[in-house]
Amino acid sequence: MLRAREALMLSFRPILAKHGFTEQQWRVLRVLGEKGPSDAGQVAFDACILAPSLSRIIGKLENEKFISRFVDRKDGRRVNLVLTNLGEEILNKIVPDMDVVYKAIQKRYGEEKLAKLLELLGSVSEWRGR
Amino acid sequence: MLRAREALMLSFRPILAKHGFTEQQWRVLRVLGEKGPSDAGQVAFDACILAPSLSRIIGKLENEKFISRFVDRKDGRRVNLVLTNLGEEILNKIVPDMDVVYKAIQKRYGEEKLAKLLELLGSVSEWRGR
DNA sequence: AAAATAAAATTAACATCTTAAATATTTTTT
DNA sequence: AAAAAATATTTAAGATGTTAATTTTATTTT
Numbered sequence: 001m002l003r004a005r006e007a008l009m010l011s012f013r014p015i016l017a018k019h020g021f022t023e024q025q026w027r028v029l030r031v032l033g034e035k036g037p038s039d040a041g042q043v044a045f046d047a048c049i050l051a052p053s054l055s056r057i058i059g060k061l062e063n064e065k066f067i068s069r070f071v072d073r074k075d076g077r078r079v080n081l082v083l084t085n086l087g088e089e090i091l092n093k094i095v096p097d098m099d100v101v102y103k104a105i106q107k108r109y110g111e112e113k114l115a116k117l118l119e120l121l122g123s124v125s126e127w128r129g130r
Numbered sequence: 131m132l133r134a135r136e137a138l139m140l141s142f143r144p145i146l147a148k149h150g151f152t153e154q155q156w157r158v159l160r161v162l163g164e165k166g167p168s169d170a171g172q173v174a175f176d177a178c179i180l181a182p183s184l185s186r187i188i189g190k191l192e193n194e195k196f197i198s199r200f201v202d203r204k205d206g207r208r209v210n211l212v213l214t215n216l217g218e219e220i221l222n223k224i225v226p227d228m229d230v231v232y233k234a235i236q237k238r239y240g241e242e243k244l245a246k247l248l249e250l251l252g253s254v255s256e257w258r259g260r
Numbered sequence: 261a262a263a264a265t266a267a268a269a270t271t272a273a274c275a276t277c278t279t280a281a282a283t284a285t286t287t288t289t290t
Numbered sequence: 291a292a293a294a295a296a297t298a299t300t301t302a303a304g305a306t307g308t309t310a311a312t313t314t315t316a317t318t319t320t
Contacts, residue, residue: 001135002178004257014306022275022308041298048132053276055300060275077285077298087218108257113250120247124134124239152278154306166276171268185270190305207268207315227310 010103015097019090024049026094028057029066029083033091037082039072066090141235145227149220154179155226158187159196159213163221167212169202196220 009023009051016026027047032038035046044054058081061067072078083091106114139153146156157177162168165176174184188211191197196217202208213221234246 001131001138001251003133004251005135006178007255007257023278039298048136050277050279051299052278052301075298079299086159107290107304108278109254113253117250117254120243120250121131122135122242124247125137127137127238147279169268180307180309181269182271182308186306205268205316209269227314 008105011101012098015101016036019094019123021094024053025057025061025093028054028061028115029087030095031097032067032081032083033088037080039078039080041078061087131215142228145224145231149224151224154183155187155191158184158191158211159217159221160225162197162211162213163218163225167210169208169210171208173211191217208225 016023021029024047027049028043031043031046035042040047040054040058042050043049043058044051048118049057057067058067058079062069065084067081068084069079069081072080095109133144143153146153151159154177157179158173161173161176165172168176169180169189170184173179173188174181177184179187188197188199195214197211198214199209199211202210
């Protein structure tokens with residue numbers, strides 16, 4: 001699984017590097033773009049990043065003005081995260097490049113084969129906690 | 131893929147923690163146990179660990195007497211790694227515990243489904259370099 | 261054979277992972 | 291309402307990931 005992931009990321013990483021993002025920073029931006037404003041816990045789950053890592057990542061992304069962070073009004077423990085305009089801009093620049101690579105992979109590997117793989121991976125993911 | 135891996139490792143990590151090893155240290159020991167003495171480059175590939183990480187890991191495992199390291203006689207650039215007796219002992223203690231978990235997963239998830247997943251993952255891994 | 265190039269491992273620097281502990285806030289108990 | 295338990299986030303510390311630079315040894319060029 002590690003090697004498969006590594007083989008895939010070899011194609012994606014150069015795109016991120018060109019824009020100065022790491023994989024994880026990218027996942028945070030992408031999740032916020034796809035699901036809209038969310039609290040840190042939700043982003044951590046969606047981006048598959050542990051809470052301590054996320055804390056530092058959002059610190060950086062906030063400093064660089066890609067996201068903003070504010071405490072929830074109803075629950076003072078929660079921190080809400082939102083993309084800034086700058087964050088949305090950069091997201092819209094990167095997404096198309098990633099899509100090109102994704103589609104190339106889909107074509108090269110076989111569309112139905114890839115779908116099957118994702119389905120099997122999804123069913124593994126779901127047993128969290130048993 | 132990340133989430134699937136995480137779901138699986140949730141079952142394995144406690145076993146390693148009980149013996150005081152990290153995932154990566156374990157992969158190094160296991161590879162040396164399965165393939166016998168190998169040079170660092172080969173171990174790095176087999177254990178899916180980058181060379182710089184491996185350097186640090188083998189430093190620790192050598193200090194703790196689980197492996198020994200010596201330069202290749204024919205090629206002075208290469209470093210060969212071997213399990214010590216202590217390393218083999220600990221390996222033989224941990225392997226059965228890991229097997230129990232693996233078989234439980236195999237049973238719970240479905241043997242042929244798991245085989246299919248591993249096959250698909252294997253074929254993804256193989257494109258390295260295209 | 262000397263110089264240039266290539267290859268394997270290590271070191272360095274910064275980012276992230278992982279577990280545990282600490283903080284702050286909310287909810288539940290008593 | 292005060293105390294206790296639970297929840298969300300952050301800090302801390304040690305280990306690994308990632309890229310680049312360095313070191314050492316082999317191989318290739320000239």
